[in-house]
Amino acid sequence: MFESLSDRLGGVFERLTKQGALTAEDVKVAMREVRTALLEADVSLPVVREFVKKVEVKATGAQVTKSISPGQQVVKIVHDELVAMLAGDDPADTLKIDNPPAPILMVGLQGGGKTTTTAKLARRLKEREKKRVLMASLDIYRPAAMEQLAILGTQIGVDTLPIVAGESAVQIAKRAKQQASLGGYDVYLLDTAGRLQIDDVLMGEVQDVRDAVNPRETLLVVDGLTGQVAVEVAQEFDDKIGVSGVVLTRMDGDGRGGAALSMRATTGKPIRFVGLGEKMDALETFEAERIAGRILG
Numbered sequence: 001m002f003e004s005l006s007d008r009l010g011g012v013f014e015r016l017t018k019q020g021a022l023t024a025e026d027v028k029v030a031m032r033e034v035r036t037a038l039l040e041a042d043v044s045l046p047v048v049r050e051f052v053k054k055v056e057v058k059a060t061g062a063q064v065t066k067s068i069s070p071g072q073q074v075v076k077i078v079h080d081e082l083v084a085m086l087a088g089d090d091p092a093d094t095l096k097i098d099n100p101p102a103p104i105l106m107v108g109l110q111g112g113g114k115t116t117t118t119a120k121l122a123r124r125l126k127e128r129e130k131k132r133v134l135m136a137s138l139d140i141y142r143p144a145a146m147e148q149l150a151i152l153g154t155q156i157g158v159d160t161l162p163i164v165a166g167e168s169a170v171q172i173a174k175r176a177k178q179q180a181s182l183g184g185y186d187v188y189l190l191d192t193a194g195r196l197q198i199d200d201v202l203m204g205e206v207q208d209v210r211d212a213v214n215p216r217e218t219l220l221v222v223d224g225l226t227g228q229v230a231v232e233v234a235q236e237f238d239d240k241i242g243v244s245g246v247v248l249t250r251m252d253g254d255g256r257g258g259a260a261l262s263m264r265a266t267t268g269k270p271i272r273f274v275g276l277g278e279k280m281d282a283l284e285t286f287e288a289e290r291i292a293g294r295i296l297g
């Protein structure tokens with residue numbers, strides 16, 4: 001995740017920190033390279049513009065150019081602006097379950113990694129947070145998807161709601177809610193159906209489910225490899241359903257990472273987790289400080 005961006009920026013900042021005294025022009029040249037590196041990493045243009053402008057204003061102040069180690073100061077400014085760009089509320093909040101049973105709604109397009117992420121999150125809640133977790137698949141269109149969640153449930157030792165043929169998504173959601181209350185579960189995860197594209201039927205169904213359970217969190221799961229498309233999908237889901245956070249999957253792939261960097265600034269929605277592989281433990285919280293540190297090396 002972010003390796004190539006990190007390499008590029010590392011080169012720019014190494015030159016800058018070696019330089020000693022810095023002029024406004026030096027900062028400008030460096031920021032031009034930062035701009036190119038971010039655009040090549042597929043960060044959206046408005047986000048890059050805003051970022052570069054903010055850094056430039058702060059980095060060309062007299063305090064910086066006249067300081068003993070101006071290069072390092074510029075790196076610190078870039079770091080702080082990256083954190084500001086990425087930071088949302090604490091991702092651990094998703095895992096703090098009060099008022100049980102808490103519903104978590106998982107939404108997204110088909111193939112984005114929703115079912116896998118549902119199971120990963122359930123495992124994490126169970127293992128790390130010691131919660132009693134129930135999962136339910138609402139994908140009435142794809143019996144195989146329901147089976148897949150049940151198989152993953154067995155694998156990670158998390159209960160899944162028994163499958164009853166012929167129910168609507170809302171009926172399943174209500175049954176999950178009831179089962180979660182009666183069974184003393186702390187949290188229940190609802191894996192909604194995905195479509196290849198956003199359509200009104202999908203959105204209408206998810207809205208009905210949302211209204212039936214009043215979710216504690218609505219997490220959009222979206223493929224990080226799709227870059228800017230992931231950001232557009234997030235915007236659309238948020239407009240129609242209202243999402244509380246985003247999970248970007250396939251961040252272990254050779255994607256350029258720009259979706260992760262544009263997401264918060266463009267949609268206002270924080271990335272809560274990133275998927276880093278197919279295995280059940282390949283889910284990390286997305287913490288702005290740590291990510292900025294990783295990007296800047």
Ligand code: GDP
Binds near residue numbers: 114251
């Ligand atoms: P859904 O249709 O959105 O429920 O998608 P699935 O959960 O079935 O995932 C589709 C495929 O993507 C599966 O083969 C998953 O193993 C894979 N997948 C999901 N998340 C990740 C991830 O973070 N990294 C990688 N490499 N593969 C993932």
